[in-house]
Amino acid sequence: MADVVVVGSGVAGLRCALALADAGLRVTVLEAGEHAGGRAASWQDETTGMQVDAGPHVITSEHRNFLAMLRRLDTARQVQWQRRPIITLQDGKGMLRMHTLPLPSPLHGLPMLPNALRRLSVGDLWSHRRIAWQAARLNERSLRELDVEDANAHLREMGVRPAAIEWFWRSAVLALLNVPLEQCSAASMMRVFRLMLGRSGWHFGFPKLALAQLYVPGACRAVLRSGGQVLFGARVRQLRIGEGGIEGLEMEDGLSIGTRRCVLALPPQEVAKLAGGHAALQQLGTTAGYFRPAPYISTYLWYDRPVTHERFWARAWSPQGLNTDFHDLSKIRPALAGRNSVIACNAIGPMARADWPDGRIVEHTMGEVAEFAPMARQARVVHARVHRIPMAIPQMRPGMEALRPPPATAVQGLWLAGDWLDTALPCSMESAARSGAMAAEALLAAQGRPVSVSLPAPDTRGFVRWAMAR
Known part of the structure; x- marks a missing residue:
């Protein structure tokens, strides 16, 4: 029997598993899919052979917990930082390069x-x-x-x-x-x-590798070295809860896994399904069920030539718009340096036109790229790929901040991790990483082994700190 079972291998699950493995526990990670990474996963595009992400993700200099995880895994140097301009913004009147200065x-x-x-x-x-x-x-x-x-x-x-x-x-x-x-x-x-x-001083950064390569291999190796395992295609059907707390997990394939300690590092909708059948978790199931997913569509365009000198730009909202942010991976990944542009774009929330077919999404995206980078009008798209992801992050509607739960649950031996938990951070990879660390802290504290793993949300500085003190 494993010391701990972590259900889910996204940022939250692997951050938790890594901290527990570092503490000497044997951790079994259960992943329902074919690969780890969750909403920050990467895989090989079968046409180009290139590693692509579920969608391009931005890291910020304030992602303390996520960056601490990368430093632990010796991959923090694989982030391409952009300090100037902080962002290039395109709107209906043209392009604006936004800068900041290192001032209070x-x-x-x-x-x-x-x-x-x-x-x-x-x-x-x-x-x-x-x-x-x-x-x-x-x-x-x-x-x-x-x-x-x-x-x-x-x-x-x-x-x-x-x-x-x-x-x-x-x-x-x-x-x-x-x-x-x-x-x-x-x-x-x-x-x-x-x-x-x-x-x-905050600024954006971009993975020089496929995003999942920053944390998935290293975290999985740490789990294996501690005597644990990472299992794929392992979907949990229900929790087995007794009078003394969590006792095990019933799997979709009919197998049963015994455990006295379990972390559910899952999106709220999945937690609601697992919690709904247990009286002790009824409130949690109801709360998790209130969180709605914000979908997104990620489009990748492979051009036959370089089409822009920009690494990253954003597009202001408009009723006719589709994508909000654009990344030229040939300006971000060293392995693609000097090669033809590969533009990755995100359409998020209400801009993710779920009713549009892939062809229309690609055509509209090409038009938006050409509006920013006129050289794209003379280029040819040799390959395109559209990813449809049901949830980027949970929708933070009015009342949702109050519903974000802590890592501990009403069931002894059962904890939660995920970006939707009460982390004092916006839902993001950073919130996911902090929640995973917080869950590991709570689990180890219950064993009488208090440790400090999570880093607090960033504090304010300068005049803003002075204003708070008044």
Whole structure:
């Protein structure tokens, strides 16, 4: 019998399994699919032989727990950091390169003002003064009090002008939280805004390898070295719970796995299915069932020539738009340097046109690439691939922040991990990594072995920290 069973091999599950293996426990990881990685998985494209991701993912310098995992696995150097520009933004009027400076927050954002004034009036920018002051003074308790409102209503209540809402906030919330402004929790929006306002020096990074190569092989090797195992095609049908807590798992293939310690590192919908049949987990099953998935569509285009000098750019929201962010992998992965462009794009949340056939998605995506990179009009797409992913992250609608559960459950020996847990972070790879570390901490503490694995959510600095202290 394994010391611990971890169900799910995404970022959360493997971060938890890695921490437990490092603590000397024999861990069995159960993965229902054919490969590890969950929503951050990678596999080989059968036509080109290239390793592609479920969708291109962005890492930030504030991904403390995810980066700590990469440092433990000696892959942190495989991240391509982009400090200048912080982002290149395309909207209906052209292209804007957004820069920051290493100044105390929020002064780090001053270089963005000239570009913002090319799209908004001084009055539009000044209308942010109340919400910026509010964000500067928020703590976790006061932030959660905003969870009853939707983001659009809160912005208007705080006096932010409609032009600023349409140009900045609608695009930012969709790109970062995967939900329309009117359907987003004001608390979730302000959590992100507070981080952007109060942290100078943050910037984006991109995997130089296929994303899963950063963490899947190393984490699996650590599990195996500790005497554990990673099993694929292992789908759990139900939990076996007795009076003393978790006793085992019943599998879809009819097998039974005994365990007194189990971590469910699964999306909320899967947790709801497993928890629904047990009285002790009824509340958890109901809570998990409230979380709705935000779908996304990832499109890869292989061109017959280089079409842009840009590594990464974003497209502002528009009613006719499809994709929100674009990555030229030939400018990111060293193995593709100097070769023809491979553009990976994401359509997320309501922009993921589930009713569109692949051909229409590819055609529309080619048009959006050509709008940004005119050289693409003379190029030929030699191969295209469309990935449809049911859930990028859970939709953080009003009321959802209050429902995010802790790692511990009402059943002895059963813990949770996943980006949707109460991590004090937006749902993301970083939230997943922190939740996995928190679950490992809780499990080891229950054994009388308190350890510190997780890193806290980033604090604020500069003027924002001063404002909080007042």
